[in-house]
Amino acid sequence: MAVVLRLAILALLVFYVWHRLVVRTGLRGRARIAATLAVIAVILPMAWVMATGPGGAPKVTGAFAWPAFLGWALFALTFAALLVTDLVTLVIWLGRKALRRPPMDPSRRQALARLTGGALTVAVIGHVGYGVTRVLADAEIVDVPVTLARLPRALDGFTIVQLTDIHVGGTIGAEFIEDLVERTNAIGADMIVLTGDFVDGSVDELREGVAPFAKLRAPHGVFFVTGNHEYYSGADAWIAHFTSLGVRVLRNERVAITRGGGTFDLAGIDDYGGRSFLPGHGPDLGRALAGRDPARAVVLLAHQPRQVHAAAKQDVDLQLSGHTHGGQVWPWHYLVSLQQGGLVAGRYQIGGTQLYVSRGAGYWGPPVRVGAPAEITRVILRSAAG
Numbered sequence: 001m002a003v004v005l006r007l008a009i010l011a012l013l014v015f016y017v018w019h020r021l022v023v024r025t026g027l028r029g030r031a032r033i034a035a036t037l038a039v040i041a042v043i044l045p046m047a048w049v050m051a052t053g054p055g056g057a058p059k060v061t062g063a064f065a066w067p068a069f070l071g072w073a074l075f076a077l078t079f080a081a082l083l084v085t086d087l088v089t090l091v092i093w094l095g096r097k098a099l100r101r102p103p104m105d106p107s108r109r110q111a112l113a114r115l116t117g118g119a120l121t122v123a124v125i126g127h128v129g130y131g132v133t134r135v136l137a138d139a140e141i142v143d144v145p146v147t148l149a150r151l152p153r154a155l156d157g158f159t160i161v162q163l164t165d166i167h168v169g170g171t172i173g174a175e176f177i178e179d180l181v182e183r184t185n186a187i188g189a190d191m192i193v194l195t196g197d198f199v200d201g202s203v204d205e206l207r208e209g210v211a212p213f214a215k216l217r218a219p220h221g222v223f224f225v226t227g228n229h230e231y232y233s234g235a236d237a238w239i240a241h242f243t244s245l246g247v248r249v250l251r252n253e254r255v256a257i258t259r260g261g262g263t264f265d266l267a268g269i270d271d272y273g274g275r276s277f278l279p280g281h282g283p284d285l286g287r288a289l290a291g292r293d294p295a296r297a298v299v300l301l302a303h304q305p306r307q308v309h310a311a312a313k314q315d316v317d318l319q320l321s322g323h324t325h326g327g328q329v330w331p332w333h334y335l336v337s338l339q340q341g342g343l344v345a346g347r348y349q350i351g352g353t354q355l356y357v358s359r360g361a362g363y364w365g366p367p368v369r370v371g372a373p374a375e376i377t378r379v380i381l382r383s384a385a386g
Contacts, residue, residue: 007051010043010047018039021039022035025110025113026113042075045071046068046069073366082117131368138179140374142358143378144356144377144379146379149297149384150264151297151384152261153385157382158191161189162193162195162356162379163194163361164195164197164227164323164360165195166197167200168199168210169200170364170365177213180212180361189218190218190220193222193266195321196226198213198227198229202233202234210242222248223249223250223266224249225268225270227322227323228273228303228323231273232277250268251281252269252270253268254268264297267288267299268301269285297317299320300316300318305319305324308343311350315352316353318356320356321357322358324357326344326373327345328370328372
């Protein structure tokens with residue numbers, strides 16, 4: 001029943017786009033046939049995935065994933081652009097009616113529909129094409145120096161590489177991860193932290209894809225916290241599997257990190273929505289920080305940026321998060337901002353807690369990034385003592 005409902009909704013959306021680009025523009029003959037076939041070709045791969053996938057979810061890997069996800073990106077952006085244009089047109093029409101202006105001539109309306117439809121279609125194709133080139137480029141290494149008042153001088157310059165939001169599955173596989181791991185190890189950080197959303201599928205489906213993560217190396221260890229996509233994909237199984245790869249999974253707990261006689265606490269909590277998926281899961285920062293030494297700095301790993309409000313109440317010095325992809329594709333940044341309370345990418349200060357939100361090294365769904373380039377984050381801890 002859920003699959004039928006989703007396909008019915010999709011059919012309505014497709015009809016709107018087709019009607020707007022084909023019928024309202026007055027296309028005839030071969031042009032009408034070509035435009036109709038183009039709309040069908042763009043959405044058909046994703047429609048097939050929704051019809052045949054478990055629960056109708058867009059879950060697909062391999063070569064078929066590329067046309068499915070790219071088609072979805074083209075369709076979704078076209079739909080959104082046309083909808084906004086039509087809403088503006090409606091406001092203008094209502095304004096003209098209120099002012100008792102004569103209605104627009106039908107031929108002029110058709111010409112306007114052709115102009116806006118054609119211009120928006122070309123713009124969306126260029127938008128997505130540019131976004132694909134950004135995805136295929138190497139993630140940039142972003143240096144983030146952070147001064148912590150309670151960090152001992154002995155730990156000044158301690159480096160943490162943060163990887164987040166990789167989303168193995170779909171169009172991301174072992175080759176992508178091999179290269180990412182090699183580039184990460186080459187940085188030579190003191191510690192590597194993985195802040196969730198590393199998989200889109202079960203352990204059995206993605207075992208080979210995630211295998212290169214076993215090669216991550218850092219003197220003070222590799223640590224992981226769950227994201228929402230781990231819960232979509234069977235969090236308990238993934239926690240066990242990442243542990244088998246030599247990665248320390250932090251579940252509402254902390255560890256002491258010591259170098260040269262100086263120490264800070266590294267804490268990690270479950271994803272914001274974890275308790276909705278599995279009993280005994282969900283963030284518990286109080287448990288993670290219970291019995292802490294108040295003189296020590298605390299660096300917290302929490303997948304979703306909005307978890308920083310709890311961190312600020314617990315006197316956490318720094319929170320490292322991901323989840324947002326920096327918005328991934330403009331203009332979806334605005335929706336992400338609403339969902340995370342304005343915390344999309346980069347640095348923030350919430351009370352006494354500093355927050356850094358990484359744009360992530362992978363992507364979710366469409367292999368497209370616009371206005372939010374992928375990053376490998378290198379956090380450089382600085383002591384206020386100099």
